[in-house]
Amino acid sequence: MAKALSEILAEDVRAALTAVLGDAARDADPLIRPSDHADFQANGVLPLAKAVKGNPRELAIRVAAALVPAAAQPGSADAGSPAVSTSGVIAAVEVAGPGFLNLTLADAALAGQVAERLGDARLGVSPSTIGQTTVIDYSQPNIAKEMHVGHLRSTVIGDALVRLLEFDGRTVVRQNHLGDWGTQFGMLIQYLVEHPEARPAQAEHSGEVAISWLTALYRDARAEFEADGGFADRARKRVVTLQGGDEESLAAWEEMVAESKRYFEDVYGRLDVRLVDADAVGESFYNPYLADIAADLEQRGIAVRSDGALCVFFDGVKGPDGEPVPLIVQKSDGGFGYAATDLAAIRHRVGTLKADQILYVVDSRQALHFRMVFETARRAGYLPDGVEAVHVQFGSVLGTDGKPFKTRAGQTVRLIELLDGAVDHAVATVAEKNPDLDAEQARAEARVVGIGAVKYADLSTSRTKDYIFDLDRMVSLTGNTSVYLQYAHARIHSILRKLPVGTEPRVHADLALEPAERRLALQLDELGATLATVVAEFEPHRLTTYLYSLAQTFSDFYENCPVVKAPSAEVRENRAALVRLTGDTLKLGLELLGISAPDQL
RNA sequence: GCCCUCGUAGCUCAGGGGAUAGAGCACCCGCCUCCUAAGCGGGGGGUCGUUGGUUCGAAUCCAACCGGGGGCACCA
Structure with missing residues (x-):
């Protein structure tokens, strides 16, 4: 699998730091970041200079000399710098400001990355967690009740996480915890x-x-x-x-x-x-286990009787009256609440489903409940040390007035109505843009566009915040919406269709790259790092940000670098390779979010 | 009262130690004999809630405060 340029640079700079400073730098983080001043910048010299009480600028100059042979550094030829074996991806290093290293990559290195990813089904991104099992609990609608916007968030975020985690190599077990029981x-x-x-x-x-x-x-x-x-x-x-x-x-x-x-x-x-x-595993599935849970907790003293109810108490959890507030495992009338069900579910997920990680994609208002359930499960050993339980919480859905999302009449909004509204809206736009489509084709395309817009709107805002649900905005289909990404993807396929017969996407590493080509290649290289963060933090919005930015970079390329009418066959093939990889990256990224990317729009 | 969470451009939001804080929408001005104008370029617009602290460096970390939202015993 392809190693990202930023990773290669981190290794190179660390090697140079170590060559200059010895062991003091061996574990230092070179702090490689994308830069406005070069392809990347390394910020790691400054803290290190502090640690060894050296002059940061002088140190930076010595590290720069170690990174690139003196010939490439006319200003700082320094025979005393130790030679360092590096990957050779760096074309130039410049010391700037108090001790930043501005790193410029060789065009051939960028081309090499594109070539490596282009030929790979996973676009050069390796799975990181093969063999681990995640149980993910999401959607959670109630029997005999309408689904509403709250279910929309859980369902859409949960579905994206399933796809992302599976791509990362995990075995993912979906659990739709239906509300199928109750008085x-x-x-x-x-x-x-x-x-x-x-x-x-x-x-x-x-x-x-x-x-x-x-x-x-x-x-x-x-x-x-x-x-x-x-x-x-x-x-x-x-x-x-x-x-x-x-x-x-x-x-x-x-x-x-x-x-x-x-x-x-x-x-x-x-x-x-x-x-x-x-x-679908309804609450009722756990009914046979509830009494056993209660008996177990009571017998082991983890839960105690209080006012007739079987309760677990916690440090620092108190009500408005200052009295401790418990998790109620069994009500005083002998019935079981959802705490008991959730505990039984943990046992099942750990014991039977063999989870290493359990995710709950649930409204942030349940935060205290999950804290207490997880803590109880830890105490009881239902949740062993090796198993991670995470409340993947999300904020409330608000209307444009900033209050909980309701219809004008004050009713909760039916999910089907909301989705139909989005598609209807898209139908109008699609018909306007493509007058030659018949009604059925327009409808089919509008579904892809409209549903994508709803999902994208939900996934592109940071998960933990409340979010303003504005259908007009999300289906306006301009700017930062799913359709921008779908459109970029469709334009890419249009280019690929129009390539002269015999032209294949092919990297020519010896070609000098134009600025727009460089920017595109650099950004394509960051897919893996982006996905790694998304999976580690359960934050799909970082992927939407990346994809949107990639599509913007592509638009810039599209304006400045003709492909079909490129100046030479080599340039055409090279650009076709960039275009192809960009299309594949957008397609994969959208797929991982649960959004379709048609070849034509 | 305690706990959680959020305060960034007129609006909706990114950015969560690194150089002049970004995008979209809205507003103004440009760009289709040219690979899809669902696009692109330019312009105006910000005491990053406040005050302290840590740091070579803070929108970012810490503390306090102010403001919004949420939660806090038998409903899930």
């Missing part, structure tokens, strides 16, 4: 039993029909629950019979679960995310 099911089942006509007339129906009747069921059942005390009593009894395994109750419950899954599948299909039925 509200007593009410729903009872209503359904009493009103069989609430079901849709046709057996075969869409996900949209499924959620629409379930939503009506929920609404009507709640209304009757509040209006009719007799029904409320029967609903409460129904909870008990359901938990007792009553067949009629279970059948109704299973029917609702199946209907909901039909709807989820519809939504996931529209969103083009990889969640499937087999990934």
